Structure formats: structure tokens, C-alpha cells
Amino acid sequence: MTAVASSGWRFRQPSVLPGFGLTLGYTVAYLTLIILIPLAGLAWRSAGLGLDEFLRIAGDPRTLGALRVSFGAAFVAALVNLVFGLVVAWVLVRYRFPGRRIIDAVVDLPFALPTAVAGIALTAIYAPNGPLGSWFAGHGIRIAYAFPGIVIALVFIGLPFVVRTVQPVMEDLDREVEEAAATLGAGRFATVFRVLLPALMPASLTGFALAFARGVGEYGSVIFIAGNIPFVTEIAPLLIVIRLEEFNYSAATAIGALMLMISFAMLLVINLIQAWSRRRYSNG
Amino acid sequence: MADVAPFPRRLTRASATSESPLARALLIALALAFLSVVLLLPLLAVFSEALRNGVAAWAAALIEPDALAAVRLTLIVAAFAVPLNLVFGVVAAWAIGKFEFKGKAFLITLIDLPFSVSPVISGLVYVLLFGSGSLLGPFLKSHGIEVLFAVPGIVLATVFVTFPFVARELIPLMQEQGTADEEAALSLGASGWQTFWHVTLPNIRWGLLYGVLLCNARAMGEFGAVSVVSGHIRGLTNTMPLHIEILYNEYNFAAAFAVASLLAALALVTLVLKTAIELRYAGQMAAVRGH
Numbered sequence: 001m002t003a004v005a006s007s008g009w010r011f012r013q014p015s016v017l018p019g020f021g022l023t024l025g026y027t028v029a030y031l032t033l034i035i036l037i038p039l040a041g042l043a044w045r046s047a048g049l050g051l052d053e054f055l056r057i058a059g060d061p062r063t064l065g066a067l068r069v070s071f072g073a074a075f076v077a078a079l080v081n082l083v084f085g086l087v088v089a090w091v092l093v094r095y096r097f098p099g100r101r102i103i104d105a106v107v108d109l110p111f112a113l114p115t116a117v118a119g120i121a122l123t124a125i126y127a128p129n130g131p132l133g134s135w136f137a138g139h140g141i142r143i144a145y146a147f148p149g150i151v152i153a154l155v156f157i158g159l160p161f162v163v164r165t166v167q168p169v170m171e172d173l174d175r176e177v178e179e180a181a182a183t184l185g186a187g188r189f190a191t192v193f194r195v196l197l198p199a200l201m202p203a204s205l206t207g208f209a210l211a212f213a214r215g216v217g218e219y220g221s222v223i224f225i226a227g228n229i230p231f232v233t234e235i236a237p238l239l240i241v242i243r244l245e246e247f248n249y250s251a252a253t254a255i256g257a258l259m260l261m262i263s264f265a266m267l268l269v270i271n272l273i274q275a276w277s278r279r280r281y282s283n284g
Numbered sequence: 285m286a287d288v289a290p291f292p293r294r295l296t297r298a299s300a301t302s303e304s305p306l307a308r309a310l311l312i313a314l315a316l317a318f319l320s321v322v323l324l325l326p327l328l329a330v331f332s333e334a335l336r337n338g339v340a341a342w343a344a345a346l347i348e349p350d351a352l353a354a355v356r357l358t359l360i361v362a363a364f365a366v367p368l369n370l371v372f373g374v375v376a377a378w379a380i381g382k383f384e385f386k387g388k389a390f391l392i393t394l395i396d397l398p399f400s401v402s403p404v405i406s407g408l409v410y411v412l413l414f415g416s417g418s419l420l421g422p423f424l425k426s427h428g429i430e431v432l433f434a435v436p437g438i439v440l441a442t443v444f445v446t447f448p449f450v451a452r453e454l455i456p457l458m459q460e461q462g463t464a465d466e467e468a469a470l471s472l473g474a475s476g477w478q479t480f481w482h483v484t485l486p487n488i489r490w491g492l493l494y495g496v497l498l499c500n501a502r503a504m505g506e507f508g509a510v511s512v513v514s515g516h517i518r519g520l521t522n523t524m525p526l527h528i529e530i531l532y533n534e535y536n537f538a539a540a541f542a543v544a545s546l547l548a549a550l551a552l553v554t555l556v557l558k559t560a561i562e563l564r565y566a567g568q569m570a571a572v573r574g575h
Contacts, residue, residue: 013385020383026379034440111501115403116507156323217402219508
């Protein structure tokens with residue numbers, strides 16, 4: 001081996017293992033071909049529209065309505081998943097009861113069940129003539145073909161993101177912290193809300209962000225149950241599909257680019273909050 | 285590991301570091317009720333709707349030519365997408381897990397990118413790349429190669445959405461396992477290929493299987509991305525999820541749910557295998573789950 005000055009900048013640490021150049025080269029080449037070039041194509045085409053045209057499409061009331069529905073429903077669904085995801089994770093981590101293993105496995109169902117299958121199943125349940133839908137209809141509440149239907153589909157899709165993000169962190173929680181809180185006179189309620197939940201904050205936010213991001217882009221499970229009425233229950237991904245079917249590629253491109261930009265911006269903000277809360281709460 | 289509760293007798297003993305039995309029962313009931321309504325009810329609905337008109341109608345919907353064509357196309361697409369992303373996952377995990385280099389975190393972020401992109405946008409990018417208004421589309425068309433509204437486009441869109449599945453299972457696993465085993469093999473005279481085949485691969489095989497399982501489930505069930513690039517030509521470019529949509533929009537609900545029941549059964553098999561892997565090889569998987 002040649003002597004390398006240890007102070008100099010080095011792209012990689014030395015290793016006796018072979019194949020670094022080959023495997024990294026293949027990784028970068030495949031990533032570029034499959035992911036980066038197509039995404040760059042989207043950016044290039046939307047840049048080619050020019051600012052005026054881009055703003056005209058983005059400011060179109062129907063585009064704004066679809067974005068509001070997508071982001072609004074995804075936000076509500078992610079909130080529901082945050083609350084119930086924490087409860088489910090807590091029950092799975094802390095309690096032992098018959099069937100826990102099965103319940104634990106079932107949480108991953110939305111990862112395995114195709115979205116179109118989930119979509120038609122949820123529609124069958126919540127349609128005005130479905131088993132749950134007819135009950136709600138009797139009380140004057142419309143679920144399917146209305147905003148609540150979209151939220152229900154996104155709750156289904158997003159639940160495992162919260163549970164699976166929070167679960168490992170809950171398992172690693174130090175019991176001694178709870179014991180310390182109890183010895184210092186905190187009731188169980190105070191311990192949970194002032195000691196445990198703050199420690200779970202970064203993981204909860206990550207789970208929320210993942211569920212939210214997935215919900216914003218979700219298509220298959222939503223279009224069946226949404227009713228797809230422009231301005232009311234039309235989601236942004238569906239509007240992209242509609243514009244493509246009209247061969248209006250510029251509008252589809254602009255809406256796609258807009259969605260990506262908003263999603264990345266929100267993920268960035270949530271990452272910053274997360275970094276902040278990690279600094280604030282987990283000072284080991 | 286997770287099976288062994290730290291305090292086995294907690295159910296009968298009130299403790300300062302756990303909830304009262306009543307709160308405990310309420311929380312378990314709440315979690316079970318929520319999961320039943322949100323997850324189990326839809327699963328049940330698929331099978332009950334599929335069998336609503338009896339087993340004969342269910343079977344008839346499955347052996348109908350368009351349904352069979354959809355099953356065949358779904359299998360073909362998965363047969364391309366899963367091996368491609370399997371090879372990529374192993375190669376990427378070798379580069380990222382076994383070596384230290386600058387920009388590694390950024391590379392991992394890029395690999396995860398497809399997870400934060402809407403499936404519809406994953407399809408859209410290929411329409412823009414190969415569509416009539418693009419540079420590549422007319423060129424390929426003049427050479428007799430159809431990408432969009434044909435099988436290659438469906439495969440590409442599926443590869444895009446299932447891109448990270450194997451890689452993200454293997455990268456943390458191989459990072460955790462370090463390089464000591466491989467270094468030992470190499471110093472004993474094994475070639476690089478022998479080292480990978482006889483040392484690395486046995487160490488990662490359960491993580492690999494796990495990733496392949498999830499990748500396959502998504503590849504066979506992908507709807508949004510495939511829907512955008514497929515063109516919905518019945519019997520030719522319809523995968524199973526697209527066939528379900530067409531049947532459903534024709535108000536042929538029983539047939540739609542019959543095809544859906546096949547995909548739901550696939551999902552159940554995936555979950556059972558996944559759980560079996562987790563239970564038996566908890567040690568090896570712990571590295572993945574814990575990070």
C-alpha cells in the first residue's frame with residue numbers, strides 16, 4: 001500500500017475489500033438512469049414552461065382546489081395516525097395479551113395490500129349502501145364520495161408509517177427514567193405526558209411526516225372512494241392524470257413539479273423541527 | 285427478545301411505572317377496535333364481496349381471458365422489476381455498507397427518493413421522457429421500439445416505485461455486520477467473489493428475502509405509476525390492479541373483487557412469510573429494525 005498522508009482529504013477510507021469502484025459505479029449509474037434522469041426531465045420540462053405559464057397553471061383555481069384537498073386530507077389523516085399510531089405502538093410494546101403477534105403483523109397490511117384493492121374495499125364499506133356507510137348515512141353523514149372518505153383511505157395507507165417509526169424507539173425507552181419520575185412524585189399521567197411523550201417526539205414527528213408525505217401523493221386508494229368532484233374531492237395526483245389524458249403535458253408537468261416542491265419543503269421544515277426537538281429532549 | 289417482558293408479573297401487580305389495569309384494558313380495547321375497523325374490515329370486505337355470488341362466479345371471473353392476461357402481465361412485470369432491484373440492492377449495500385466514503389448520507393437520501401414521490405409523478409416522469417413531445421420518444425418509435433403504453437414502460441415505472449425496497453433493508457444490515465468476516469476470508473486467500481458468495485451472502489440472506497418480499501408485493505400491486513404509463517389496453521397492457529379498476533368502473537363489482545381477492549391473498553402470504561422471517565431470524569433482523 002502506498003503511504004497516504006493522513007491529514008489530506010480523502011474520498012474514501014482505505015479498505016482491503018475489493019469491488020468498491022465497481023459497486024459504487026453501478027449504484028450511481030443505475031440510480032442516475034432510473035431515478036435522477038427522469039426526475040431531472042420533470043424539472044427541465046417545468047422550467048421550460050417559463051415562470052408566467054407555470055404561475056398561471058399553479059394559480060388555476062382547479063389546481064389550487066386539488067392541492068388543498070390533497071394536502072388537507074393528508075394532514076388530517078396524518079394527525080389521526082399520529083394519535084392512534086402512538087396508542088397502537090404503546091399497546092404492542094408495553095402490554096402482553098393473546099394475539100399480540102398477529103396484531104403486530106397486521107399493522108403492515110397497508111404495505112402489502114395493493115392500493116387499488118384497499119380503495120375498492122373501503123368504498124364498499126363506506127358507500128351509502130355499505131355496512132358502515134349506511135349507518136352513517138342514516139345519521140346524515142356522508143363518508144364515501146366526500147372529504148371524510150379521502151381521510152379514511154389515507155388513514156389506512158399511513159398507519160404503519162407512524163407505528164413502525166415509533167415502535168423501536170419505544171422499545172429502547174429507558175425504564176429508569178420512568179422510575180425516577182415516579183420516585184420524584186410524578187403520577188403516571190404526568191410521567192406519560194411530561195417524560196415519555198417528549199422523548200418520543202422526534203420519532204413521532206418522523207412518522208407523522210412519512211404518513212403525511214405518503215398521503216399527499218396517494219392515488220390508488222383514494223380515487224375510488226373520493227367521488228372526484230373538481231374543487232371538492234379531486235386530489236392533485238388525479239388532476240395530473242386528467243391533464244395527461246387531455247394531452248395537456250405542460251399542466252401535468254407544472255402540477256407535478258409544484259407537488260414535489262411543496263412536499264420537499266414540508267419535509268425540510270419537519271426535519272428542522274425534528275433536529276431541534278432532538279437537541280432539546282434527548283440529551284442523553 | 286421482544287417476547288420476554290421485563291416484569292412478567294405486571295398484570296397482577298400495580299406498579300408506579302405502568303398504567304392501572306383499567307387504563308391498560310381500555311388502551312388495548314381502543315387499539316384493537318381501531319385496527320379492526322381500519323385494517324381488518326377492508327380485508328374482510330374484499331373476500332366477502334368476491335364470494336358474494338358464490339364460488340363459481342368467483343372462479344369464472346378469474347379464468348376469463350382478460351383476467352388471465354392481466355395476471356400474466358403482472359407476473360412478467362414483477363419478473364423484471366424484482367431481479368433488477370435485487371441486484372441493485374445488493375450492489376448498493378456492498379458499496380455503502382462495507383466502505384466509508386464522502387457523500388454516503390446523500391447517496392442514501394437519493395436512493396430513498398422514490399418513497400417520497402407520488403406514484404402518479406413516478407409515471408409522469410416516464411411519460412415526459414418517452415412521450416410524443418420528448419426527444420427520446422420519436423427516436424425510439426422510428427426504430428420500432430414502443431416504451432410508453434407498452435410493457436417496457438410498465439416495467440420502468442414499476443422499477444422506479446420499487447427501487448429502494450431491497451437496498452434499504454440491506455444497507456443498515458451490512459453496515460451493522462461490518463467488514464471483519466470478509467477481511468478474515470480475504471486474508472485466508474479467498475477471492476473477492478468467493479468472499480461475497482460464501483461469507484457475505486449467507487449473513488444477509490434473511491434481510492435479502494425480506495426486502496425481495498416487500499419489493500414483490502409492491503411490484504405486483506402498483507397502481508398509480510403503472511396506470512399513467514400503461515394506456516389501459518385491455519388484454520395487452522392491463523396489470524391486475526388496472527384490470528380491477530376497469531371492472532369496477534364497469535360496475536362489474538363481483539369480478540373486480542374476485543381479481544382483488546387474489547392480490548389480497550398475495551398480501552396475506554407476504555405478511556405471513558414476513559412474520560415468519562422476523563420470528564425465526566430475529567437476531568439478524570434486529571440490526572435492521574433497530575435503526
